[in-house]
Amino acid sequence: MENPKLRQQLDAFPHEVSGEQYVCFRDPFNTRNSFVPRAVFDNIVYYFDGNHSITDIQKIYTQRFGESDIQDMIKQAIGELDKNLLLDNSRSRDFIKKLKDDFRDSTIRKDAHAGTAYEADKDKLKAQLDGFFTSTEGPGIPSQSTQDKGLKGVIAPHIDLGCGGPCFAWAYKEIAESSDAELFIILGIAHTGTNNLFVLTDKNFETPFGNVKTDKGFLNSLRKKGKTDYFEDEFVHRDEHSIGFQTVFLKYLYGQKKNFNIVPILCSSFGEADKNETDSRQAYQFKEFVSSLKETIKESKKKICIIASVDLAHVGSRFGDTELQDDAYLDTLRSDDTNMLKYVENLDVDGFNNSVQKDHNSRKICGYPAINTLLNVIDASESKLLKYSQYADDTNSTVSFASMSFY
Numbered sequence: 001m002e003n004p005k006l007r008q009q010l011d012a013f014p015h016e017v018s019g020e021q022y023v024c025f026r027d028p029f030n031t032r033n034s035f036v037p038r039a040v041f042d043n044i045v046y047y048f049d050g051n052h053s054i055t056d057i058q059k060i061y062t063q064r065f066g067e068s069d070i071q072d073m074i075k076q077a078i079g080e081l082d083k084n085l086l087l088d089n090s091r092s093r094d095f096i097k098k099l100k101d102d103f104r105d106s107t108i109r110k111d112a113h114a115g116t117a118y119e120a121d122k123d124k125l126k127a128q129l130d131g132f133f134t135s136t137e138g139p140g141i142p143s144q145s146t147q148d149k150g151l152k153g154v155i156a157p158h159i160d161l162g163c164g165g166p167c168f169a170w171a172y173k174e175i176a177e178s179s180d181a182e183l184f185i186i187l188g189i190a191h192t193g194t195n196n197l198f199v200l201t202d203k204n205f206e207t208p209f210g211n212v213k214t215d216k217g218f219l220n221s222l223r224k225k226g227k228t229d230y231f232e233d234e235f236v237h238r239d240e241h242s243i244g245f246q247t248v249f250l251k252y253l254y255g256q257k258k259n260f261n262i263v264p265i266l267c268s269s270f271g272e273a274d275k276n277e278t279d280s281r282q283a284y285q286f287k288e289f290v291s292s293l294k295e296t297i298k299e300s301k302k303k304i305c306i307i308a309s310v311d312l313a314h315v316g317s318r319f320g321d322t323e324l325q326d327d328a329y330l331d332t333l334r335s336d337d338t339n340m341l342k343y344v345e346n347l348d349v350d351g352f353n354n355s356v357q358k359d360h361n362s363r364k365i366c367g368y369p370a371i372n373t374l375l376n377v378i379d380a381s382e383s384k385l386l387k388y389s390q391y392a393d394d395t396n397s398t399v400s401f402a403s404m405s406f407y
Contacts, residue, residue, distance in 0.1 A: 004078050005050030005088040009192050013318045014038065016395060025086055028192040028239055029096055034084040036077070044070075044077050050088070103238045108211065109203040112239045118161045118248060122208040129252050132165035137389070139169055142176035142253070149178040150407050152380040153306035155344070155371065156249075157401035158189065158242040163391040164401050170387040171307075171403035172249045178405070181305035182260050183215055184250060185297070187370040188242030188309045190266040194233040197285040197369070199266040201237040205244060209251035215261035218300060222263075225292035228285055236266060242309040265293075267369035290376045297377070306406075308374040310367020312337050316397025319364055325396050336363060337400050338388060344404065345383045349375040380406040 007027075015024040021038035023045075036045055043064065047057045054074050062068045078087070085092040103109075114120040119128050133141050156171035157164045175181075190199055202219045205212040223231065237243070243264045254260055270282060297304055313333055315321050323329055343351035352375060356368050365371075386403040 003050050003053050004048040004081075006045070006048045006081070007086055007088045007092055010086060011191075012041075014395065015318075025084075027084075027086065028236075029099055030085065032084075034081070034086060036080070040073070040077055044074055045081070048078075048081070048087070099238070100235045103235050107203060109201060109205050109237055109244075111206040111208065111244065113241050113244060114208050117241065117245070118208075120208055125208045125248070126252065128161070129165070129169075129249070132161070132169040133173065135166045135169075137166035137387075139166075139173040139387075142173045146177060146180055148180045148303075151175065151179040151181075151305060151405060153308065153374060153378050153406040155308045155310060155367075155374070155402060155404040155406075156246060157311055157389075157403065158245050158309040158367075159311050159391060159399055159401050161245065161248075163399070164389055167387050167389045167401055167403050168245070168249055171405070172253055174386065174403075174405045175250075175305065176253050179303075179305050181303045182258075183218065183263065183300065183302040183304045184246075184260060185263040185293075185304060185306045186243045186246050186265065186309060187306065187373050188240060188246070188264065188266045189311075189366055189370055190233075190236050190240060190268040191242070191366075192236055192240075194236055194266070194268040196228055196230055196232060197268050197270065197282055198230050198289045199233045199236050199268065200230045201234045201264055202231075203234075203237070205247040205262065205264070207244075207248045207251045209248070209255060212247040212251055213261050215263055215302075218261075218263050218296060218302075221299065222292055222296045225295060226288045228288060230289065233266075237264065240266060242266070246307050246309050265373075267373055270369050270372070286373075290373065293377055306374060306378055308367065308370045310370045310401070312340075312365055312367060312400040312402060313363035314366055314397075314399055315363055316392075316395065318393070318395050318397035321397075325392060325398055330390060330392070330398065333363070333398065333400060334388065334390065337402070338385070340365070341385055341388070341402060341404070344371060344375065345385060347375060347378075347380060347383060347406075374406075378406055382407050 011026040012023050015022045022035040023038055023041040025034040061070050081087050085095050119125040132138050154171040157167050202214050202216050316325055340355045343355055356365050383406045388402045390398050390400045392398045
């Protein structure tokens, strides 16, 4: 490979192992992460853009360090990345094509995270989820009796369950005790690039507790209303966790006790639409989809609850920030987040948008598209913050998240 090139849609971030610095590659098509020494990434792999030849990379390295005999080092980096299918070549393209073909032909969205993000065994998973409700940070076990208190929707996290399980529990206790919905519209986040703002699938979702069925009638009606094919990027659902995590909690709550269906919707980055460019393709798609979804909800005879599966801020070295994550910083983060969520509590979509955009989304609120969509669609008159949490890892990085209810 004369001009090595990394595949697009790879997420790369700093990672420390036993005091050694690496760059971790997260691949949306592969649940296994790959690691490259930071020095190799900065001085060699950084130039795997398809425009630099091996000779070009050697020259750059020699100019920087004076050492010229690095061809073996470059070839070793190419070999490791190729083995892990991270290079844009025929091997990776054939691999991705097979994944897409297999997903297209399946009626099931396989559980991609059982055994990693949560227990794969249903009994162990039940015990794990029970523990989230009963932990000191949790809301307690839900009452066995459900009253229809007019719950219209919730916000729940999508961080790994081991990092934020009790916060999930606050949202699902609210659902268990205050909703008799038979259809859950789940607004997840697409963590990889898509062609369109929204992505639908009608595949049933596998969980350790059993499969969760999609409402194909609702999805078919929604599909017919717009000009955009929101199934075009359906493959993104294969490994995306933001909807899958919610199906695990729903199946945990209801099991075989209650029949329910879901409408899985992934929301992608608003990009141009974030800048209020009303003539942009994205702004058109947003208006089209929100209008179609509201109309389909109105036509449906089912009791509906909307779940926005979102995390909030992503700050720290993993996300390109340099500030020290000390107590004062995290207190400020909490204040900024909760001030933003006050607009959500007030159902003030313009205020929410402005609060995110005023500093160009410097906190990297990944749930912004789904919260925006929720506020534009939900027929609610009040909202309440149930729980706010932060998770800090060992890389000087923090993710914040919350649970909220809407009535």
